[in-house]
Amino acid sequence: MTELFRSDNDEAQERRVAPRFLTMTDIRLCVFLVVISLMTWLASRSGNSGSAWHCRVVSIASSRTVDRVFSTIPASPLEVSGRLGTSTLEWDKMGRVRFIASPCPHHVCIGQGWTSPPFSVACVPNGILVEFPSRHPNDPDGISR
């Protein structure tokens, strides 16, 4: 059909249909908006994901509480002073922790072996608590023991 033979009806139909479709520029704009939205969302979540490894060691010695948080896995065993004396903690490459030495009478803390998030381990007589404060959505709210 040439321009000469275009009828008034054809032009009217084109006017009705044309605005109802997106151009490539529209689509690029949409993709751009979605990408920006996703980046904004990811940036806002990054500080609250709770999935990063953290380990908190709380100890009581001479009526003074020492609270330490490790954000990287300690490479070597850590000696921690408690109420009775010095306990030794050890982490493995997976971030699990265990007591390897303790002055407490029954060594229940050593007997508990490796502990992973979200569980915690403590030597109550020596006043040492080791926990993983990061929270994953699937972690339980608490542990009955």
Next chain:
Amino acid sequence: MSVETRILPWWSIGIVGIMALYIVFGSQPETELEQPFRYSGFLMDSIANITAYGPRPVASAAVDAALAAMRRLDDAASFHRPDSALARLNRDRKIVPDAILAPILRASSEAAVISEGYCDPTFAVLHRSYGFYDGHGRLPPDSEIAADLALIGWSRMTSEFEQTFHLASGALIDLGGIGGGFALQMAADAMRAASCTTFFIDDGGDLWMEGSKPDKTPWRIAVRDPRSDERSLAMIETYEPLAVSTSGDYERFVEVDGRRYGHIMDPHTGRSAAWYRSVTVLASDPVTAEIQGLTLFAMPPAEGRNFADKYRIPALFLPASGPVWLTAAGENRFSEISQ
């Protein structure tokens, strides 16, 4: 001038816009109201974890109030502190209990009757004989246990109009079990009074939770498996207020000649109860959970089943040997059970 080819219908931009709005606003990170305030640390001789939801100042003040309430309980009912009201009763044989100790003594009296003597705070003489208090574990001879048994029973405690309490000569009271339930109850009362409506309290592994979390998910509780360091024995989910108490032989015990003797005693035989590794009980209040948990742990299995059925107790048993089992009332309450 070139004209761009039109590809998609115009309303597709609306869908993309809605998606973008949802991504940005529909999945917002936790706000201050949703992000709970957490406390974790040593309290008296155990570890306390408290999680409080709500505006930060309210949640923080509620946690402080709960810790203060638990310390008040310790002031009254600690067995080990020489200045506690309970220590005075054990020493002086007579006391007019204050508003904290009085209801604990009344509950102990009821517990001793309902539990058929299996949950009786006068068991303390056995703890002394086994060396739980001085840290030197020993296996007392039969003659010493027989002498102890003569001092056990709530009849060793008498009261004048429930005002002045007298303890028989030689008898001892340790409120460690029931006192833990009261500590949770007082802490929960304090948090409610501080206008905190959604919270979770863990006092040495005994738990209380209530309220509706901002993300509308149920409270999820893992039951520790004493056979494994990394897996749980079972899971519990609830939207309702709930007390969870686990009695076990793996955290408090004395060791004699390489053998462990757990701290929960059978007051009828004078021996350490050894039927189970752990018993977990669910209840609508923490004091009941403590009493029922201690009772079921100390009772022989046949009696324990009857007791649990009689009072419709949801409970999970990990026997010293053999498979895990549940009471009838517990069948729909525990999940992901590890055999």
